[in-house]
Amino acid sequence: MxxxxxxxxxxxxxxxxxxxxxxxxxxxxxxxxxxxPDPATFAARVVGxxxxxxxxxxxYLIVPLTPTCGQxxxxxxxxxxxxxxxxxxxxxxxxxxxxxxxxxxxATRRRPRSLPASSAGGAVANGQVWTNASRRNxxxxxxxxxxxxHRRMTGNLLLREPGxxxxxxxxxVLTLDDGRELRFxxxxxxxxxxxxxxxxxxxLDRALGPEPLTRLFTAxxxxxxxxxxxxxxxxxxxxxxxxxxxxxxxxxxxxxAARLHPTRTVDTLTDADFRRLHRAIRAxxxxxxxxxxxxxxxxxxxxxxxxxxxxxxEVFKRExxxxxxxxxxxxxxxxxxxxxxxxxxxxx
Numbered sequence: 001m002x003x004x005x006x007x008x009x010x011x012x013x014x015x016x017x018x019x020x021x022x023x024x025x026x027x028x029x030x031x032x033x034x035x036x037p038d039p040a041t042f043a044a045r046v047v048g049x050x051x052x053x054x055x056x057x058x059x060y061l062i063v064p065l066t067p068t069c070g071q072x073x074x075x076x077x078x079x080x081x082x083x084x085x086x087x088x089x090x091x092x093x094x095x096x097x098x099x100x101x102x103x104x105x106x107a108t109r110r111r112p113r114s115l116p117a118s119s120a121g122g123a124v125a126n127g128q129v130w131t132n133a134s135r136r137n138x139x140x141x142x143x144x145x146x147x148x149x150h151r152r153m154t155g156n157l158l159l160r161e162p163g164x165x166x167x168x169x170x171x172x173v174l175t176l177d178d179g180r181e182l183r184f185x186x187x188x189x190x191x192x193x194x195x196x197x198x199x200x201x202x203x204l205d206r207a208l209g210p211e212p213l214t215r216l217f218t219a220x221x222x223x224x225x226x227x228x229x230x231x232x233x234x235x236x237x238x239x240x241x242x243x244x245x246x247x248x249x250x251x252x253x254x255x256x257a258a259r260l261h262p263t264r265t266v267d268t269l270t271d272a273d274f275r276r277l278h279r280a281i282r283a284x285x286x287x288x289x290x291x292x293x294x295x296x297x298x299x300x301x302x303x304x305x306x307x308x309x310x311x312x313x314e315v316f317k318r319e320x321x322x323x324x325x326x327x328x329x330x331x332x333x334x335x336x337x338x339x340x341x342x343x344x345x346x347x348x
Contacts, residue, residue, distance in 0.1 A: 002151045004212070004245030005288030006299050006307065007059050010157055013302035014182075015054040017159055018063070022050045022177040030171040033184060035194035045145050045195060046174070052143055058208045058244035060150050061157070062201060064143030146196045148204075149184070154298040155191025158183045187298060208244045212281050213289075217243075219271075219278035226266045226274075233269075234262035235336035237281075246281070249294055249316050252341045253284040256315045261347040262335045287312060315341040 002010075026043045028034055034042055049065035056062065149157060158167055162179030172184040172193065184193060196204070209225060210217045225242045226233075237243060237251045246254075255262050257280035260273060269277075293299055293307030296317060300306055310317075314324055319332035319341055328345040 001059075001153050001247050002155070002293070002299055003059060003247035003250050003288075004056075004285055005250070005291075005309065006293035006301075007056055007061060007151070007245070008289050009292045009307070010302045011054050011056040011061060014061075014157065014159060017180075018051045018182070019053050020050065021180070023047055023065075023174050024177040025173075025175040027173040027175070028171075029173070030189065032189060033171040033186065033191060033193060035192045037195060042195060046147070049145065057205055058211070058240055059247070060148055060204065063147040063149070065145045065147055066143055143198070146198070146201050147193065148196050148201075149193045150191065152186070152188075152190035152192065154188045155184065155186040156298070156300045157302055158185060158300065158304055159302050160304075208240055209242045211244050212246070213285055217278075217282075219275040222278050222281075223269075223271070223274040226269075229266055232263045232265065232335055233260060234338070234340060236266065238336070238338070243281070245285070248338055248340075249313070250281075250284050250288060252316045253313060254280040256280075256341075256343060256347060257284060259346055259348065262340045262342055264348075315343060317341065 023046050026046050028039050028042070031039050037045075046065065049067050052064040052066055054061065054063055149155070151157070154169075160167070160181045160183055162181075164181070167183050167185050169185045169187040170183050171186050171189070171191070174182040174184075176182065184191070210221060222243070226236055229236055229242075234251055234255065237246050237254070238248070240246075252262070254277065258273070258277040260269075260277060288294060288307075288309045291307055291309035291312060292301055292305065294309040294313065294316075295306035296310055315330050318330045321330055322328065323330055323343040323346055326343065326345050328343055330341055331344055332339060332341050334340060
């Protein structure tokens with residue numbers, strides 16, 4: 001399942017190329033991908049809308065949309081906007097996603113630095129989506145609708161140039177007014193997209209825990225969220241209401257980095273343990289973002305590139321291989337119903 005680094009990588013790629021683009025057409029190839037509203041209403045509200053920004057909250061992509069057509073320009077029968085291409089629209093730029101022309105950069109384990117609470121291109125704060133321009137004005141983005149995407153197990157969002165060959169398992173396509181296509185692909189058909197209003201976005205924001213790469217996420221806040229709760233450490237870290245964006249891969253990696261066993265209970269953790277875990281969570285997530293995500297099978301970034309972080313994992317999917325610290329063989333077990341990887345010697 002795409003976790004925070006994979007969703008953030010996609011957000012960054014799309015934030016470079018989507019804001020200002022207008023949706024010219026919608027194709028729902030598998031209506032099951034649409035959670036709400038119904039397909040006809042979805043098309044009526046999305047076609048003709050302009051992308052204001054691309055934001056992320058936890059594992060959700062949130063795209064604020066605003067109409068660019070006046071009410072008079074909408075069909076009286078269908079309500080669908082009937083706007084032509086924007087005057088002076090330039091050809092879509094070639095998409096490289098920040099990669100050098102000679103190929104992919106090597107995976108890196110550089111020391112992470114903190115990300116600001118409002119990352120570039122669009123961020124959710126206090127239940128609202130803020131863009132760079134709206135922050136300067138002191139107001140949230142003036143969106144009419146919010147397109148929300150949750151990729152679940154195998155969902156990918158791919159931004160393709162005009163005339164690009166079809167992608168396998170495409171369930172929805174948003175065609176932009178310059179001919180590019182935003183394709184929603186999902187092999188297992190668990191991923192969902194839907195439209196929400198500002199109140200629904202605010203409710204989603206309130207239901208989720210703190211973003212672990214913002215300055216608001218401190219060791220003290222982590223300890224406060226976990227203390228007094230029962231159960232093993234790993235399932236608690238997977239709880240999106242406590243810490244947003246963590247999933248199976250990065251929890252295993254963070255617990256290894258913090259030298260904590262995944263079945264430890266919170267009541268056994270000291271203040272030093274919480275500080276170590278806090279640093280580890282931020283470090284493994286930042287590393288995952290720098291390496292544009294972790295691809296073992298399905299995940300692709302928005303420009304179709306696999307991640308590189310799988311070359312840097314310490315324990316995940318490394319059962320039977322030696323620990324990089326002590327050479328003890330990595331083990332795999334199940335904790336809270338999830339496959340869990342750990343070093344039996346280093347993690348206590």
